[in-house]
Amino acid sequence: MTEQQSAFTLTYADNGIAWLKIDVPNEKMNTLQAQFGEQVSKVLEELKSKNDLKGMVVYSGKPDNFVAGADIRMLAACTTAEEAASLAEQGQKLFAELENLPFHTVAAIHGPCLGGGLELALACHSRVCSDDDKTRLGLPEVQLGLLPGSGGTQRLPRLIGVAGALDMILTGKQLRAKKAKKVGVVDEVVPQSILLDIAEKQALKPKPKRQLSLQDRAMGGNALGRSLVFEQAAKKTHEKTRGNYPAADAILDVIKYGLQNGMTKGLAREAKLFGDLVMTSESAALRSIFFATTAMKKESGSDAKPRSIGHVGVLGGGLMGGGISHVTASKAGYPVRIKDINNDGILNALSYNYKLLDKKRKRRIISKAALQKQMLSIAGGIDYTAFDRMDVIIEAVFEDLGLKHQMVKEIEANTKPETIFATNTSSLPIHQIAEAAERPENVVGLHFFSPVEKMPLVEVIPHDGTSDETVATVVALAKKQGKTPIVVGDKAGFYVNRILAPYMNEAAQVLLAGEPIEHLDTALLDFGFPVGPITLLDEVGVDIGAKIMPVLVGELGDRFQGPDVFDKLLNDGRKGRKTGKGFYLYDSKKKAVDKSVYKLLGLNPEKKTDAEAIAIRCTLMMLNEAARCLDEGVVRSARDGDIGAIFGIGFPPFLGGPFRYMDQLGIKQVVELLIDHADKYGERFKPCQALVDMAEAGQSYYSS
Numbered sequence: 114m115t116e117q118q119s120a121f122t123l124t125y126a127d128n129g130i131a132w133l134k135i136d137v138p139n140e141k142m143n144t145l146q147a148q149f150g151e152q153v154s155k156v157l158e159e160l161k162s163k164n165d166l167k168g169m170v171v172y173s174g175k176p177d178n179f180v181a182g183a184d185i186r187m188l189a190a191c192t193t194a195e196e197a198a199s200l201a202e203q204g205q206k207l208f209a210e211l212e213n214l215p216f217h218t219v220a221a222i223h224g225p226c227l228g229g230g231l232e233l234a235l236a237c238h239s240r241v242c243s244d245d246d247k248t249r250l251g252l253p254e255v256q257l258g259l260l261p262g263s264g265g266t267q268r269l270p271r272l273i274g275v276a277g278a279l280d281m282i283l284t285g286k287q288l289r290a291k292k293a294k295k296v297g298v299v300d301e302v303v304p305q306s307i308l309l310d311i312a313e314k315q316a317l318k319p320k321p322k323r324q325l326s327l328q329d330r331a332m333g334g335n336a337l338g339r340s341l342v343f344e345q346a347a348k349k350t351h352e353k354t355r356g357n358y359p360a361a362d363a364i365l366d367v368i369k370y371g372l373q374n375g376m377t378k379g380l381a382r383e384a385k386l387f388g389d390l391v392m393t394s395e396s397a398a399l400r401s402i403f404f405a406t407t408a409m410k411k412e413s414g415s416d417a418k419p420r421s422i423g424h425v426g427v428l429g430g431g432l433m434g435g436g437i438s439h440v441t442a443s444k445a446g447y448p449v450r451i452k453d454i455n456n457d458g459i460l461n462a463l464s465y466n467y468k469l470l471d472k473k474r475k476r477r478i479i480s481k482a483a484l485q486k487q488m489l490s491i492a493g494g495i496d497y498t499a500f501d502r503m504d505v506i507i508e509a510v511f512e513d514l515g516l517k518h519q520m521v522k523e524i525e526a527n528t529k530p531e532t533i534f535a536t537n538t539s540s541l542p543i544h545q546i547a548e549a550a551e552r553p554e555n556v557v558g559l560h561f562f563s564p565v566e567k568m569p570l571v572e573v574i575p576h577d578g579t580s581d582e583t584v585a586t587v588v589a590l591a592k593k594q595g596k597t598p599i600v601v602g603d604k605a606g607f608y609v610n611r612i613l614a615p616y617m618n619e620a621a622q623v624l625l626a627g628e629p630i631e632h633l634d635t636a637l638l639d640f641g642f643p644v645g646p647i648t649l650l651d652e653v654g655v656d657i658g659a660k661i662m663p664v665l666v667g668e669l670g671d672r673f674q675g676p677d678v679f680d681k682l683l684n685d686g687r688k689g690r691k692t693g694k695g696f697y698l699y700d701s702k703k704k705a706v707d708k709s710v711y712k713l714l715g716l717n718p719e720k721k722t723d724a725e726a727i728a729i730r731c732t733l734m735m736l737n738e739a740a741r742c743l744d745e746g747v748v749r750s751a752r753d754g755d756i757g758a759i760f761g762i763g764f765p766p767f768l769g770g771p772f773r774y775m776d777q778l779g780i781k782q783v784v785e786l787l788i789d790h791a792d793k794y795g796e797r798f799k800p801c802q803a804l805v806d807m808a809e810a811g812q813s814y815y816s817s
């Protein structure tokens with residue numbers, strides 16, 4: 114290999130400093146690949162042979178990233194646990210040699226420094242990072258169903274203490290520069306312009322001695338303190354994972370083992386468990402989410418080019434309008450003008466924005482000046498002033514077709530001919546909204562989920578007459594807002610609500626069969642959903658469910674007919690959390706079921722069915738409907754269907770989404786389960802034709 118093709122280049126300065134540049138050829142992102150082992154070994158051999166070096170700076174040749182970790186494609190290609198473990202061992206060995214160099218090694222970090230990238234930096238004696246917003250440090254392996262396999266589970270606790278390391282490794286959180294300095298992951302934070310100079314200055318200083326952090330001394334440095342920290346972390350982790358994520362248990366195990374038995378044994382265990390985890394179905398599913406979202410970042414939703422956007426208008430200053438204006442102004446960086454029918458709506462949206470920004474300011478993510486600047490980019494009023502400048506309007510008014518028609522007309526009258534009208538409807542067909550338009554090619558659905566600033570998914574819904582350019586423009590806008598957009602068909606419920614509704618209806622059936630509410634919710638939580646269905650109904654609002662159901666029944670048929678409980682609940686004033694009255698009590702601190710709801714529904718709750726059976730019963734309804742959606746073209750691919758369900762509903766990520774889960778079960782088995790449930794509970798479980806055909810042909814949704 115020629116010098117130019119090498120990912121690692123060494124140069125020497127007259128002042129005794131060596132410079133090790135990492136620059137993977139032909140890639141915009143540095144990742145660590147097995148094939149670099151030889152190159153790094155050579156570099157290390159050369160460095161060991163030098164006896165006149167004072168120090169070394171390790172830096173990236175890329176403009177905006179340090180190292181994003183081991184190459185995930187390489188891990189996914191492993192066919193045995195031994196193969197994966199040996200990759201980890203190789204990294205461990207090289208990093209140990211780096212750590213043992215006799216002179217001061219300093220990592221100069223700008224941009225993402227994640228996974229194996231941070232493990233490399235941890236093997237250096239000091240770390241300096243830029244204060245740039247792109248700089249993020251973390252060990253996100255757990256999000257891929259893995260543990261840090263190149264020394265991270267051993268070096269991080271020894272550097273920042275057990276509690277801090279457990280927090281970082283178990284959550285996979287990525288720290289910004291200031292926070293990384295605060296917890297002790299880096300030694301210095303400096304502007305990017307002087308990063309290399311400061312790193313060089315550091316490297317000229319003598320190699321520092323490793324010290325136990327204060328936190329470690331206080332909490333994890335003795336056996337008793339340590340076991341307490343582990344106990345708490347295990348409890349907290351289990352509450353979240355419910356035993357569905359083997360990586361979390363493995364992380365706890367390896368860190369504890371390493372602290373009890375020393376670094377060498379700890380590293381051996383780290384590599385072994387890393388190899389085992391790479392082969393788990395959970396890791397394969399989580400890796401597939403990474404590959405899917407990375408691919409989706411490049412897609413434009415249509416063959417056309419997106420139009421450029423200068424200004425965005427938002428109609429309606431309610432909860433959704435507030436959230437949409439926030440992601441449009443603060444995340445995408447466009448000036449926003451909100452229009453509402455009264456000033457309270459505008460004030461509401463502005464105060465929503467202020468609260469979100471102030472939270473960031475309090476956490477020192479943004480400065481006061483940045484907060485003020487961002488607030489100034491959002492304006493509002495009760496008329497269409499300045500709307501002639503708008504390129505896209507996002508409508509978030511009440512779900513009423515007449516009102517939406519009025520909005521379309523007013524917008525067409527007050528904006529440019531090419532202005533896009535994107536409606537955030539969750540239930541009304543886009544083609545019906547577009548009926549009022551003179552320029553239906555500019556009308557498109559843009560369905561956000563609540564709370565907008567947190568939920569990662571957006572459904573983009575073209576109707577038959579929407580232009581490709583409109584689709585590409587709103588897809589680009591959604592990406593700038595930090596969302597993952599999926600383009601879905603203009604049918605009732607679109608994709609996410611359509612697959613959610615039968616699942617929720619089935620949960621209601623289970624409830625009416627007399628299963629206790631906590632039992633039902635816990636069953637689905639244990640299965641891996643982030644909230645139970647009854648809690649979700651309380652959160653979303655019983656009234657919202659009652660409004661969407663007839664639309665689905667009308668357009669898609671009787672299988673969407675839920676049990677007849679909405680009227681009883683609504684007549685009793687039980688709209689859910691927002692009215693303080695639903696299935697749960699909202700005036701006590703501890704979550705508890707409002708038992709009077711059983712009386713209202715004429716139920717005598719009693720646990721009769723085991724949790725697993727309840728979970729599969731509700732989930733099967735979702736799987737069957739997802740299969741129908743793909744068959745009807747409501748989603749364009751199994752991949753989009755999986756990402757939509759995971760990001761829109763919280764479908765258990767470790768199962769990889771409904772389609773990957775069906776593959777895992779085997780389509781034949783899914784069909785058999787559906788038939789079995791149809792026998793027990795009714796026709797609504799009848800497997801859709803697409804699944805039956807696939808089962809007969811022995812097909813699956815994915816090839817791997």
Ligand SMILES: C[C@H](O)CC(=O)SCCNC(=O)CCNC(=O)[C@H](O)C(C)(C)COP(=O)(O)OP(=O)(O)OC[C@H]1O[C@@H](n2cnc3c(N)ncnc32)[C@H](O)[C@@H]1OP(=O)(O)O
Nearest residue numbers: 142144181182183184185225227228229253261262263407
């Ligand atoms: C032994 C070790 O402990 C094991 C590990 O290190 S496992 C890996 C741990 N690291 C990670 O999980 C980080 C994964 N990467 C990311 O989260 C994000 O890419 C990022 C935050 C670094 C950057 O995000 P963003 O700027 O939006 O860029 P993004 O589009 O995602 O990535 C750019 C390119 O880098 C690639 N990339 C980023 N990290 C990668 C990785 N770890 N492996 C392989 N490819 C990676 C992407 O696939 C994409 O490639 P493409 O352009 O050819 O499709």
